[in-house]
Amino acid sequence: MNAASQLGYSCLLIAIGGLLLALQLDGDGAVVGTGYAPLGIGAVVALAATLLASAGSTTLPRDGLDVLSSASAFLGLAFLVAGVLAPGGSWLFFEVFILLWLLTRRAPQEKSSGPILTSGACVALALMLLLRLWIAYQGSENRWQLMEISVPLISWIPWSLLDPIKTIQLGSFDPTEMGLPATGMRFGPTLALWSCGFAAVTSGLIWRSRAAYEMENDRIHATIQTLPGALARLVERLIPEEDWKRLGLHGLSERVRCKRIEMLVEKEMRGRREFDTLLRRTPNLQLQKPNAFAAQIEIAIQGETPPNPGP
Amino acid sequence: MARRSASVHVALLASICGVLFLAAIFLRGVNPPPRVAPEQRAERPVISAPMQFLGPSGMKRLAELAALLPESVREPWTRCTVGLNAQTKCPSTIDWLSTPRGQEFERALAELQRGDSAQGLAALVLLVDLARKTKWAPGVFVSVENSERVGALLQSWLAVFASKSHDDATLHEPALAATLLYGRVMRAAYRSPALGRSEAPYARAFAFTHELCGLQAKAPTDFGRALKARHPQAFLGLEQEDFLAATSEESRLVFPDIDGACGK
Known part of the structure; x- marks a missing residue:
């Protein structure tokens, strides 16, 4: 149903x-x-x-x-x-x-x-x-x-x-x-x-x-699905369904909803681009006395898998 | 096609909802149908103002009621009614019932109770005259058996006519009045001992009135609802401990001249 x-x-x-x-x-x-x-x-x-x-x-x-x-x-x-x-x-x-x-x-x-x-x-x-x-x-x-x-x-x-x-x-x-x-x-x-x-x-x-919550989500999904397939998948990755209500996408007309999605995608992409730029400019910190917390954060940012602790 | 079918489905649901919502709002204002007592209906009753026959001046319309009775009981009924009303002494009920006229009274009563509404009213006229013209209120020289006898005669009349009186223009009001009189007579019987109470008439009257009005099953009968509508105090009083007190009180208003001692 x-x-x-x-x-x-x-x-x-x-x-x-x-x-x-x-x-x-x-x-x-x-x-x-x-x-x-x-x-x-x-x-x-x-x-x-x-x-x-x-x-x-x-x-x-x-x-x-x-x-x-x-x-x-x-x-x-x-x-x-x-x-x-x-x-x-x-x-x-x-x-x-x-x-x-x-x-x-x-x-x-x-x-x-x-x-x-x-x-x-x-x-x-x-x-x-x-x-x-x-x-x-x-x-x-x-x-x-x-x-x-x-x-x-x-x-x-x-x-x-x-x-x-x-x-x-x-x-x-x-x-x-x-x-x-x-x-x-x-x-x-x-x-x-x-x-x-x-x-x-x-x-x-x-x-x-x-x-009513589910139907609003269906409407937003239908609007996003009017985009080409790959682009729609990308937009749904950028703006996950759990956040649609919080981001104010519920209860909008078709035109306003499109405008809002455009704005949210642009804002999201701008944020990601800024972060990527910042990340590229950040030198390897090479901490002198790394504590566990700092080390874990650096590993997470660089995308490396944490070293396997020895037996 | 599927999308159109879904739209039709949703539109149908919305229409049903709309109708139900409107019904839920408008039905809140539904009032119960007005209660119309049989004597208030448009059609002309067989006997107008039947309560007049039960009053002290009922004798004045004797011929009118007698004309509606079968020939076999017309004469005995007229003799009994005239005889009772002509009494100047105030014999006890049992003493009077043991006279030849009293025995004729009981035979006429039994015959009338097999008949229609007019005969039912004629029987009740006899009973009310008996209560009015004989001594039944328990006292120093009057035993409780007198009130029990009047109560028993009223009870047998109510058992025959009360349940069908709610829809009968002739007997509707008289049957309610008879219930009040029955309550008063039975209360006099169970309150007769100087110390304590007489349990037998209490239990008998309790079982009978509760069955008659549907209080045992917690679902009032048609007669119970008619009593509640006409004499609410008496009906509600039936659930009190002294369950005939209110009935007795109302009976004094309906039959102010009946006191169990011929008004003396």
Whole structure:
């Protein structure tokens, strides 16, 4: 399967996951939407994460598939965040800040552009999904708090007069705040829908990121292959594939990409020529008291094989 | 050719993705279908305002309901209803049921419970009149067997009609009201001992109401959902420890004149 197909299938996976995260089953067994409010928050988080992670980037979508890929990355992230955020309560703000921080963090050697799902972000998203599922479960059982703790001693006294102080309720919420349907929720099928949706969007986003990287490399390779065979091989030796992203060759138009390759080849060749000249002018140092380090460096520069140490 | 085929393949994938993304966005706004109670439907019900028959002034529409009953039970039903409502004393339920009129009452009830919605409503009218005009609330001179008997009669009526009442304009609201009355009577029975609680009526009512509403299987039945929609407090209360407290409380609102002592 080529990179373009992989990109298409990864977007399809994201779309399917988004569809599953958009649905829930109410108490009557009817399919009900999960509402626009969570998607709104998810879209804001996705937008902020995309802008922060793409700061300084000059890449643009170059064809229909690129547009689909970028849209899928944005929508997938919005669906994912909307799917895991508990859509109310004071913890919502903490969740948003944590997600923003995790989604914009990226290692310097990171291959893809835009927000990425690191393993840390995936773990955080999974934990948030668990919190949301727990809230949904409590709501489906008509319990409107995260948990209820019995107060020791007082709760053992069988006087109904003490009922109000026998238990402490933590994290109270109401069904409207959490977007639960008026007729309640069928937790089992909804759990299956959301878990499958989460898995599909997460894996789709990771897959899309890798496929997009591979497709950009394929484009650069195709541009270089328009040169005569020997020259193309030489250019690929001069500018190795692992450096294409770092050298800013991703996300460029055909014309700009050619110009950039020309510039990089010229710069690389100039550097090599300067070095060759310098190397020819450098006399044999003939060190008086060569230490091992200096000797090894000289051997490396002169291209001689190091002397075989005697037995 | 291969390149064109690949482009078509990618275009197809992109189109499917586009449709799915749009669906994922628009389906988020899908609301559940509005709940329409049977009596709210456009078609004219066989009997309008059936709850009036269960009220203290139900006698005024006696002829209207009697006209819908088969001839074989019309006379006994009319006699029982008129007889119950004409009582000035307040006999205990068991004492009244052991009279000739009481025995006719039970025979008419058994016959009506084999019939259609109108006969079901007629049977419930008899039961509610029994609860209104006889003494069943446990006390110093009234044994718990009276409330257990009323509860048993209501339970057998609910077992026959409740499960099919969710889609019946005649019995929808009366069946929900009967459940509330049943809860109140059974709660009176299990709270009757001065010390402790009577476990037998508690266990019986618990098993019956939970099965009727689908709480045992954690999947509410149609009747359970109808009760939740009409009397949410009563439905949610069924999962509490004193599971009939909320039902009993709501019953006082629906039947304020029924107190188990003929309102005296």
